[in-house]
Amino acid sequence: MAENSxxxxxxxxxxxxxxxxxxxxxxxxxxRTANNAPCVVKQLISKHSDPDEHEEAVRLFKREANMLRKFDHPGIVRFFDDHTTNDGKYFLVMDYVPGKNLESIVATYGPFNSESTVEIAIQCCEVLEYLHEQDPPIIYRDLKPSNLMLTPDGQVVFIDFGIARSFAPKQSATRVVTAGYSPPEQYFGKPETRSDLYALGATLGHLLTGQRPKPLSVSAPRHVNKQVLLTLDDLIRRMTAHNPVDRPETARDVRHELYRIYHEIHPDFEIPEEAQIQIQYLSGSHQPLRRGVMKDSANWPTSWKEQQRPQDLQAKTREHVKSVNDSRPKARTKNPPPTLLNKLKTWWQEKFKGN
Structure with missing residues (x-):
């Protein structure tokens, strides 16, 4: 970078x-104003000879800056500065996120197992819930392993919001796609919130198989990796359905299903009450869930949710859960299972030991 006064x-x-x-x-x-704290500077590089294409690139870049200013979530990279030079150069400054992106992890160390994939997916759903519940909803539109960082603390962080956009029904969007991860409707410039669920499903398929998903195809990771849980394979198939109406309706619905799958892996894991109610409602049954989950089980998992998080989407639910738990006799004697976040942290430490 050339020196500039x-x-x-x-x-x-x-x-x-x-x-x-x-x-x-x-x-x-x-x-330099923060004790030389590491950060990331993103500079717009426009090689478009067409003035209209250059203008579109600048517009998307500025929109990324405006969008990032609004976000306050630990699963989204924090943006804190921007600058435009007189000769038309554009810069964004954001936090440095330590760790590795999921694409590089899979390429170097091979596929994730079902357990780690579910843990990652739950955090992704939490971020998508946050984005989709903005007013108007924000569609990420570029969810893929290379845009997801896994930190040494086990936190999944979304980076690169260059093509994210507010969702306005009946309004066509710029046709920006990533083959294998973008759903059919995005090719026609009509993404919606369930488009992000398709991309998440394709991403999970990649994590489980180590193979980049085929464009515009339903992801079925068990065809490649027989170790993938049947329930997880079924969920990913539905998430990558061609028709948006055949996919789960919201990221919250997906998260609730992931809790049930995680309970399948760890029977001691208690599904949050809000998820139990939703799952029972969708199944048409108000009886206790299968696999030994108590009807009134309401222990909120001490996971990433337990960190001090601004604008926590589940704050009210967790407060209710805490009041219920505080009123219960402490009869449980065996140790609870490791938290999702700590398990990812342990996985990281073992995987990258000595690196």
Missing amino acids: DAWFQRYRFCQPLGQGGMGIIYLAED
């Missing part, structure tokens, strides 16, 4: 390029 550039020291995406090049930098 502008005061803004004096604040950041550019260390090295980290990579290049669809709209820009990404640098590792240090913020």
